[in-house]
Structures are given as structure tokens and as C-alpha cells.
Amino acid sequence: MAVGATIHTFDVSLADVDRGVYEDLTLRVARHPSETDAFMMTRVLAYCLEYEEGIAFSEGISATDEPAVLVRDLTGRVIAWIEVGAPDAERLHQGSRLAERTVVYTHRDPAKVMAPWAGKRIYNAEGIVLHSFDPGFVDAAVAAIARRNTMTLSVTERQLYLELNGTSTSSEIHDHSLA
Secondary structure (H helix, E strand, O other), rough: OOOOEEEEEEEEEEEEEEOEEEEEEEEEEEEEEOOOHHHHHOOOOOOOOOOOEEEEEHHHHHHHOOOEEEEEOOOOOOOEEEOOOOOOOHHHHHHHHOOOOEEEOOOOHHHHHHHHHHHOOOOHHOOEEEEEEOOHHHHHHHHOOOOOEEEEEEEEEOEEEEEEOEEEEEEEOOOEEEE
16 A cells, blocks of 8 residues: 655744745645655745745645646736756746746755756746755754644745744755856
């Protein structure tokens, strides 16, 4: 019998001073057996850092035609295509054509994530931003993950402060342009 997804719950207190977003969220996140904790944590961070009305997690690994997180308006049109990890150039091209805004959040070395995109056709590449964190930041957060999580996330001047289940860590949010 196949192993199913593991459900993690995150009770999040979000204070994004940079964007003026202050919310209390309860996120139920399904982690597929083939998904790493680092990928899942980055997915949660991307959701919080991009939070706005209409945001949702996609169906996950089985949704090959959608990003990890997306934002739709009331008509169902995709406003933001939010990839996580190291998507290939074709996915970025597709997302950039469908959405007004395309971003990537990665827990990996940004130079290694961007290298395969060099010379590839990516629609509106100059408008796509790759966001990364300080080395070790996501690993520190992953060490604190439980099935039920209490998380406080604060952002001010592109500095991210995270408290997860009593463990505190911080990172700058690094922005890398594809152009």
C-alpha cells in the first residue's frame, strides 16, 4: 500500500511590515512522501511572504500544470505564479505567460538554481525574481517542524524573523534577477 501525504498544521502570526500585511493564519499543509521537509518549509514561507487575497497551495506534486503556490483573482485568472525549489525554464516560461507576476522561492544555492536557466527561452525573464535565504536558515526551521506548529513570522526591511515551535532564527530575503 502506498504511503499517503503527511498533514502538518501551521498556526501562523504574520507581520509583514514591508507590505503592510498583518494576519493570523491556520495552514494545513500536505507533505507528499517524495517532498523534503526543506521544500515544504520553503513552500510555507513562500505562502506567507506572498500572502494576499486569493492565495492558495496547489494540489502539490500531482499538479504538474500549476506552481506550488498561486494567487487567483475573483474571476479565477492567475495573478501570481509562485514556484518553490528549482523549477525548470519551461515551467517559468509557462507561468510567466499565464500570470501577471512570477516569483521563485528556493532553499537551495541560488547560483545553482539559476544556472540551468541561462540561455533558455523564458517569457518576461526580466520580471521574474528568485528569492533565497541565508545558508542554514531553512535547515534551522526544518529542525523545529512538528505535525502541529506554532509560527511567528515578521518581515521588516527584507529581514525575516521566524519563531517556529520556540526556535528562533532569522535571514535576509535575497532577491536575484533573471535578467
